[in-house]
Amino acid sequence: MTFTPGDQPATGSGYHYMGLPGARAMLTSASAETYANLVTTLKADAGKGAIMCVHGGVGLGKTFAVNLHLDELAPHTTLRIKVGSAKIQALRAALYKKLDLPGEAPLNSTRCEAMLKEALSDTPRVLVVDEAQWLDTRAFEFIRELWDDEDTRLAVVLVGAETCYQKIKNRPALDSRILIWQRYKPLTPAEVLTVIPQYHPIWADVPTDELLWIDDVACHGNFRQWAKITYLLREAHGDSGPKGPGLTDPPAPLVPYSRDLVRAVLSRLDPTQRHTD
Secondary structure, X not given: OOOOOOOOOOOOOOOOHHHOOXXXXXXXXXXXXXXXXXHHHHXXXXXXXXXXXXXXXXXXXXXXXXXXXXXXXXXXXXXXXXXXXXXXXXXXXXXXXXXXXXXXXXXXXXXXXXXXXXXXXXXXXEEEEEOHHHOOHHHXXXXXXXXXXXXXXXXXXXXXXXXXXXXXXXXHHHHXXXXXXEEEOOOOHHHHHHHHHHHOHHHOOOOHHHHHHHHHHHHOOOHHHHHHHHHHHHHHHOOOOOEOOOOOEOXXXXXXXXXXXXXXXXXXXXXXXXXXX
């Protein structure tokens, strides 16, 4: 992605938490690093592709950045799998379906894997495995084997929580093949003040001390927390979408920002994630 925080970035509407209307895709330092890392990963080994791992706490924007950047870098060759089961059978079946191979994935593992490798040898592909921390040992090894195969042309992006790092480190064969590691961290206060006012119109004119107060009390540099508060604040503002039977009336105008309104929104969040103000 080539925009800077002052430009008009792509909306990434399909990836925003809760499909948040009005939200904009913001280029943080972490997502800019992800873009550069993806470029390196996709171009490695004369275009065959390498393996990278993006890991960190939940809600920091890892998956959002990877998906949005690959929409630009490899829009037609990216295969996205979100892990719902640690078992290799589920991973094979999901990849079989993503490759649009005929019928159901064969139950015979040898035949299924041979078909997957053949399909992955035709065109350069990018395999994104989200929630990778849930994969078991055999599933991790299967990904390594797919990438290792001399005929496949496969870049791999493993995206996972903090525990993903240690799980891969416990598997030396896979660990040794990962070209790039990137760890996501919470937004710094300076990043909050740069990014959040442009993230959504609700925050455009909010004083900096108020933004820092919200971050300190409830968000702690976590983008998903900011998205939750934005969503609920937008609803509290009365701007929840078109009104009327035909859903054609314009949204109600935003009411002025107030700390009392934010406090009301914060009361609806998990209190264990909030500090006492």
